[in-house]
Amino acid sequence: MGREKVREELMKLYERVYGKCEEIAELKGGGSSREYYRLRGEGKTAVGVWGKEPIENETFIRLSGMLRANGLKVPEVLAKSQDIKYYLIEDLGDTDLLSLLHGEQKMRFARKALECLIDFQLLPEDEWKDIVGYPPLGERLVKWDLNYFKYDFLKPFGIEFDEEKLEDDFQLLGRELLSKETASGLMYRDFQSRNIMVKNGELWFIDFQGARKGPMVYDAVSFVWQAKAPFSHEERENLGRYYIEKLKSRGLKDCPSEKDLLRMAVFRTLQVLGAYGFRGLIERKRHFIESIPMAIANLRYLSENGTLDEYPELKRISEKLGCRMESEKSSFFFMGETGESCVKRSLKVSVCSFSYKKGYPENVSGNGGGFMFDCRAIHNPGRYEEYKHLTGKDTEVIEFLENTGEADEFIGNALRIVRPSVKRYLKRGFTSLQVGFGCTGGQHRSVYCAEKFTKAIKDEFPEVEVEISHREQDL
Numbered sequence: 439m440g441r442e443k444v445r446e447e448l449m450k451l452y453e454r455v456y457g458k459c460e461e462i463a464e465l466k467g468g469g470s471s472r473e474y475y476r477l478r479g480e481g482k483t484a485v486g487v488w489g490k491e492p493i494e495n496e497t498f499i500r501l502s503g504m505l506r507a508n509g510l511k512v513p514e515v516l517a518k519s520q521d522i523k524y525y526l527i528e529d530l531g532d533t534d535l536l537s538l539l540h541g542e543q544k545m546r547f548a549r550k551a552l553e554c555l556i557d558f559q560l561l562p563e564d565e566w567k568d569i570v571g572y573p574p575l576g577e578r579l580v581k582w583d584l585n586y587f588k589y590d591f592l593k594p595f596g597i598e599f600d601e602e603k604l605e606d607d608f609q610l611l612g613r614e615l616l617s618k619e620t621a622s623g624l625m626y627r628d629f630q631s632r633n634i635m636v637k638n639g640e641l642w643f644i645d646f647q648g649a650r651k652g653p654m655v656y657d658a659v660s661f662v663w664q665a666k667a668p669f670s671h672e673e674r675e676n677l678g679r680y681y682i683e684k685l686k687s688r689g690l691k692d693c694p695s696e697k698d699l700l701r702m703a704v705f706r707t708l709q710v711l712g713a714y715g716f717r718g719l720i721e722r723k724r725h726f727i728e729s730i731p732m733a734i735a736n737l738r739y740l741s742e743n744g745t746l747d748e749y750p751e752l753k754r755i756s757e758k759l760g761c762r763m764e765s766e767k768s769s770f771f772f773m774g775e776t777g778e779s780c781v782k783r784s785l786k787v788s789v790c791s792f793s794y795k796k797g798y799p800e801n802v803s804g805n806g807g808g809f810m811f812d813c814r815a816i817h818n819p820g821r822y823e824e825y826k827h828l829t830g831k832d833t834e835v836i837e838f839l840e841n842t843g844e845a846d847e848f849i850g851n852a853l854r855i856v857r858p859s860v861k862r863y864l865k866r867g868f869t870s871l872q873v874g875f876g877c878t879g880g881q882h883r884s885v886y887c888a889e890k891f892t893k894a895i896k897d898e899f900p901e902v903e904v905e906i907s908h909r910e911q912d913l
Contacts, residue, residue: 441464441473444473444475444488444524445462445475447488447519447523447524448462448475448477448486448487448488448524448526449462449477449486451486451516451517451518451519451524451525451526452477452479452484452486452517452526453479454517455484455516455517455526456479456480456482456484457479457480458479458480459477459478459479460478460479460480461477461478461479462475462476462477462478462486463475463476465485471489471490471491472487472488472489472490472494473487473488473489474486474487475487475488476529477526483529484516484526484527484528484529485513485526485527485528485529485530486524486525486526486527487524487525487526487527488523488524489523489647490523492521492522492523493571493572494571494647494648495518495522495523495525495647496522496571497569497570497571497572497647497648497649498515498525498645498646498647499515499518499522499525500569501566501569501570501646501647501649502514502515502527503515504561504565504566504569505558505561505643505646508557508561508565509557510554510557510558510643511554511640511641511642511643512642512643512644512646513527513528513529513530513642513644514527514528515527516528530635530637530642530644531635531636531637533635533636533637534631534632534633534634534635534636535547535551535631535632535634535635535636535641536630536631536632536664536666536667538636539631539667539668539669540668540907541799541800541907541909542800544668544669544673544800545673545676545677547636547641548661548662548669548673548677549677549680550641551631551634551641551661552658552661552677552680552681552684553684554641554643555626555629555657555658555661555681556681556684556685556688558624558626558643558646559623559624559625559626559654559657560623560624560688560690561623561624563623563624563651566624566649567651570624570649570650570651572648572649572650573650574622574650574651574652575616575625575650575651575652575653575656576616577612577616580612580615580616580705581608581612583705583708583709583712584608584611584612584705584708584709584712586709586712586713586715586716587708587709587711587712587715588601588604588712590712590713590715590716590719590720591711591712591714591715591716591719592715592755594715594719594720595715595719595759595762597755597758597759597762599751599755600751603750603751604751604752604755606751607748607749607750607751607752610748610749611701611704611705611748611749611752614701615653615701615702615705616653621653621654621655621685621690621691621692621693621694622651622652622653622654623651623652623654624649624650624651625649625650625651625652625653625654625656625657626643626646626648626649626657626660627646627648627649627650627652627656627657628645628646628648628660629657629658629660629661630660630661630664630667631661631664631667632664633645633646653694653702654685654694655694655698655699655702656702656705656706658677658678658681658699659678659699659702659703659706660706662674662677662678662681663703663706663707663736665710665714665729665732665733665736666729666732670801671739671743675696678696678699679696681699682694682695682696682699700740700743700745701745703736703740703745704737704740704745704746704749704752707733707736707737707740708737708752710729710733711730711733711734711737713726714726714727714729714730714733715730718730731763731869732869734756734759734760734763735760735763735869737756737759737760738756738757738759738760740756741753741756741757741760785860785863785864785868785869785870785871785901785902785903786869786870786871786902786903786904786905787860787871787872787873787895787899787902787903787904787905788808788870788871788872788873788905788906788907789872789873789874789875789888789891789892789895789904789905789906789907790872790873790874790875790888790906790907790908790909791830791874791875791876791877791880791884791885791887791888791907791908791909791910791911792874792875792876792880792884792909792910793876793877793878793879793880793881793884793909793910794812794814794876794877794878794880795878795879795880796880796909796910798810798874798876799874799909801872808871808872808873808874809852809855809856809859809872809873809874810873810874810875810876811848811852811873811874811875811876811887812876812877813845813848813875813876813877813883813884813887814876814877814878814883815844815848816839816842816844816845816848816877816883816887817839817842817844818877818878818882818883819835819838819839819882819883820878820879820881820882820883825838825882828882829881829882829885829908829911830881830882830883830884830885830886830887830888830889831885831886831889835882835886836886839882839883839886845883845886845887845890846890848887849887849890849891849894852873852875852887852891853891853894853895856871856873856891856895857898859871860895860899860902864899864901864902873891874888875887875888875891879910880908880909880910880911881910881911885908885911888906888908889906892904892906
């Protein structure tokens with residue numbers, strides 16, 4: 439479908455609801471063929487959607503009305519075209535939950551998302567059975583997704599495997615996933631933090647057009663084991679237990695066990711690797727290629743904790759994938775659409791400033807490791823009235839700390855300590871390292887040191903992704 443035609447049709451819908459459309463801009467899409475646009479006019483905004491699959495569009499539109507009637511926070515459908523290929527929905531802004539999964543709020547948001555998921559999943563079947571447009575998740579769909587991994591990921595990635603033995607593993611996994619003992623309900627199908635918007639502190643849910651009947655644990659695993667979600671394996675296990683306990687508290691029979699969650703994590707990881715293979719290795723979309731190392735790390739963890747022991751060929755493949763990624767020394771290269779060489783930056787260094795009065799920052803590395811540096815021995819500009827209302831990012835404070843020389847010497851020593859770890863982490867294929875700088879109030883010295891340290895690491899290691907946050911400044 440030509441973009442001009444899509445824009446024209448969506449503007450017609452907008453004008454039907456709000457009047458003249460003054461601006462229309464395309465929004466970044468995800469892994470589907472749907473196109474999204476933000477439309478503005480006279481101070482009102484809306485999001486326009488074009489989708490070539492009428493069954494998806496109709497499911498979303500009808501489910502949205504039913505979910506809103508049951509008190510769930512989903513966008514209102516404002517208008518739709520006669521052929522149901524175009525529709526207009528409420529604009530929920532640009533903040534998705536993935537962008538907020540850090541710091542002390544991470545687990546609070548995650549638990550809230552799982553509670554909302556249960557509200558969705560436990561809706562009475564007679565309210566949605568005539569709305570969902572897809573058959574239940576069954577043996578055929580499971581087989582398709584597993585073959586997706588085999589042919590769209592393993593083969594393009596160049597991993598050899600024994601087809602017969604892998605098929606035996608797939609059949610066993612499929613039987614276990616679809617056991618009648620596993621509780622089923624309304625399955626969201628694509629429940630992940632990118633499909634949860636945050637507006638005025640509330641969670642809102644989008645992209646549920648693939649909903650169908652199926653094992654409820656699938657959605658919880660999709661959220662907790664999302665490749666880019668910054669949960670440690672310990673946090674994943676805690677969230678899994680939290681989800682199970684919440685189901686039990688709602689009186690659900692045949693609640694999943696922790697083993698059920700891990701088996702589903704195997705399936706979900708293979709499923710997303712298949713998608714990453716097709717969208718990334720074949721279609722050359724960078725967003726998907728960047729997620730491959732993280733998904734492989736998840737599969738490797740499932741091998742190391744014994745979950746893959748029942749599936750020997752799959753376990754052997756996971757070990758080969760892990761070795762492959764390590765041999766690349768943390769950089770995964772591919773040829774982009776224009777022929778340029780692109781590199782995946784798989785090591786993230788998370789730098790933060792904080793106040794010792796409020797305790798150490800939450801560990802976000804996923805491995806419990808990292809460095810914390812105490813800046814309180816540095817001459818404190820916060821003791822002077824003219825600097826009290828400023829931070830370590832303001833010019834006056836920067837000049838004060840640079841003139842004393844103490845802070846820069848401190849940062850140089852910190853770099854000498856951290857530098858060897860960064861080099862080793864890159865060589866070993868590790869993905870996360872945390873570095874913190876603390877002072878009395880988390881306002882001047884720690885902020886300055888964190889900023890200078892971040893720039894130094896970026897300059898010395900351009901292949902590393904560096905993320906900085908200032909906890910007490912809420913930045």
